[in-house]
Amino acid sequence: MPDEDAPNPGIAPGTVFAFFNEIGIIQQLSRAMFEARLPDGIIVQHFSVLNHLIRVADGRTPLELSRAFQVPKASLTNTLAGLEKRGLVEMRPHPKDGRSKQVWLTEEGRAFRDHAISLLVPDILALSDKLDLEELMRLTPRLTEIRKILDENRNT
Amino acid sequence: MPDEDAPNPGIAPGTVFAFFNEIGIIQQLSRAMFEARLPDGIIVQHFSVLNHLIRVADGRTPLELSRAFQVPKASLTNTLAGLEKRGLVEMRPHPKDGRSKQVWLTEEGRAFRDHAISLLVPDILALSDKLDLEELMRLTPRLTEIRKILDENRNT
DNA sequence: ATTATATCGTTCGATATCGAACTTTATGGA
DNA sequence: TCCATAAAGTTCGATATCGAACGATATAAT
Numbered sequence: 001m002p003d004e005d006a007p008n009p010g011i012a013p014g015t016v017f018a019f020f021n022e023i024g025i026i027q028q029l030s031r032a033m034f035e036a037r038l039p040d041g042i043i044v045q046h047f048s049v050l051n052h053l054i055r056v057a058d059g060r061t062p063l064e065l066s067r068a069f070q071v072p073k074a075s076l077t078n079t080l081a082g083l084e085k086r087g088l089v090e091m092r093p094h095p096k097d098g099r100s101k102q103v104w105l106t107e108e109g110r111a112f113r114d115h116a117i118s119l120l121v122p123d124i125l126a127l128s129d130k131l132d133l134e135e136l137m138r139l140t141p142r143l144t145e146i147r148k149i150l151d152e153n154r155n156t
Numbered sequence: 157m158p159d160e161d162a163p164n165p166g167i168a169p170g171t172v173f174a175f176f177n178e179i180g181i182i183q184q185l186s187r188a189m190f191e192a193r194l195p196d197g198i199i200v201q202h203f204s205v206l207n208h209l210i211r212v213a214d215g216r217t218p219l220e221l222s223r224a225f226q227v228p229k230a231s232l233t234n235t236l237a238g239l240e241k242r243g244l245v246e247m248r249p250h251p252k253d254g255r256s257k258q259v260w261l262t263e264e265g266r267a268f269r270d271h272a273i274s275l276l277v278p279d280i281l282a283l284s285d286k287l288d289l290e291e292l293m294r295l296t297p298r299l300t301e302i303r304k305i306l307d308e309n310r311n312t
Numbered sequence: 313a314t315t316a317t318a319t320c321g322t323t324c325g326a327t328a329t330c331g332a333a334c335t336t337t338a339t340g341g342a
Numbered sequence: 343t344c345c346a347t348a349a350a351g352t353t354c355g356a357t358a359t360c361g362a363a364c365g366a367t368a369t370a371a372t
Contacts, residue, residue, distance in 0.1 A: 016280050017273050019292045020186045021207070022299035027183040029306040030176040032226040043328085051177070063350060070188040072330050077352060079328095099337045099350040117173050124172050130305045136175045139298060142291070143178035149286045150185040199358085219320060228360050233322060235358095255320040255367045 037119040041086075045069075045079050050088060050105065050113040058105045061094065065103065070154075088112055193275040197242075201225075201235050206244060206261065206269040214261045217250065221259065226310075244268055 035044055052068055053060060062080060066073040080103060083089040088109035094100035124133075191200055208224055209216060218236060222229040236259060239245040244265035250256035280289075 015293055015296070016289060017276060019296045019299070020182075020190075021211075022296060022303050023179055023183050023186065024204075025303050026176075026299060026306060027179050028226050029303070029310060030179065033306075033310065034176075045328090048180075055177075061350080070184050073351065074330055074332090074353085075328080078330095094350090097338075097350080101351075120173060127305070127309060130309060131302065133172060135298065136302070137171055139295070140171070140175045140178060142295060143175070143182060146287065146292070147178050147181050147185070149283070150182060150189075153283060153286060154185060154189065201358090217320080229321070230323085230360055230362095231358080234360095250320090253320080253368075257321075 033123055034120060037123070038116060042116075045075075046083055046088070047113065047116055049076075049079060049083060049103075050109055050116075053089070053103065053105050054110065054113055058089075059102045061100050061102060063100070083109070189279055190276060193279070194272060198272075201231075202239055202244070203269065203272055205232075205235060205239060205259075206265055206272075209245070209259065209261050210266065210269055214245075215258045217256050217258060219256070239265070 031044055034047075038044070038047065048069065049065060052065065056068075060068075062076045063073055065080075066076045069076075080089065080091065084091055086108075087106055090104045090106050092102045092104060094102050187200055190203075194200070194203065204225065205221060208221065212224075216224075218232045219229055221236075222232045225232075236245065236247065240247055242264075243262055246260045246262050248258045248260060250258050283289075
């Protein structure tokens with residue numbers, strides 16, 4: 001006897017799960033597609049950090065980044081070390097808090113991110129025969145809404 | 157001067173990238189939400205395999221699974237060993253091919269998957285205030301289309 | 313039948329991930 | 343001021359991931 005007095009009849013947990021399931025598969029497929037284009041030594045996590053610093057703003061602290069990616073801060077230490085070694089970001093002491101640091105993009109970092117996106121172009125063109133790119137664009141703002149809500153309502 | 161003679165004016169690579177970016181963030185957030193509910197020792201990859209075996213069909217070979225998840229087969233060896241140790245799947249020799257194996261769900265495996273999904277219910281209810289679940293359901297089939305196309309057009 | 317080649321799954325070694333303990337600096341009382 | 347507690351980032355050890363090499367079996371050609 002499922003949900004007899006539920007305010008939203010017809011919405012089963014499995015249905016919501018199906019949504020996130022599709023999201024997960026698409027993420028996996030697109031990630032693999034993207035990863036194949038990245039220069040070796042650079043992993044997706046590296047790129048994600050660069051992209052986040054551009055999307056939001058650089059000068060973030062490692063802890064802010066770890067929260068944004070839902071990843072332990074110990075993992076960020078490693079990722080940021082790799083980015084710094086390649087000269088894509090620059091770590092500076094935090095001006096207000098001696099315990100903390102700030103992550104700033106270098107010119108190389110910005111250029112690398114833009115370049116990496118442009119590497120996707122051949123794949124996108126190959127897909128555009130089959131895929132309705134305009135529908136993709138219509139879907140994006142809906143996903144943005146959902147992402148924001150999930151982001152606001154999480155614990156950590 | 158971008159795309160002056162392009163057949164699809166107004167579709168920049170960055171726009172498509174934004175779509176996959178949102179997908180990636182949603183996946184990360186929902187994965188973390190889900191992972192917090194899973195019993196310890198069970199990781200998302202374990203659950204994903206169980207779920208795939210139910211969604212598609214069990215009796216798949218490890219190689220089929222590795223292709224489905226876009227992960228190296230060496231990784232599957234590890235994941236399947238974990239599932240077998242917990243009695244959630246059963247590995248049998250392939251009846252037609254001596255090199256291969258088949259992965260079959262046990263009763264415990266099926267029950268575990270259903271139970272894991274049900275553990276999401278509290279989270280889903282908590283979200284349903286903010287999130288429009290019906291829109292989620294409308295979006296799912298669009299995502300399914302996109303997933304299928306990506307799936308058909310991949311290399312590996 | 314025999315041999316060459318391809319395929320499936322595992323093993324191994326190197327790297328990535330991440331929880332827990334630790335160091336250093338902040339903060340908020342007494 | 344001094345001390346207890348909290349917070350930021352690193353270190354360390356254990357586990358996960360995954361490319362490459364390997365052994366076993368299958369397939370194809372002669």
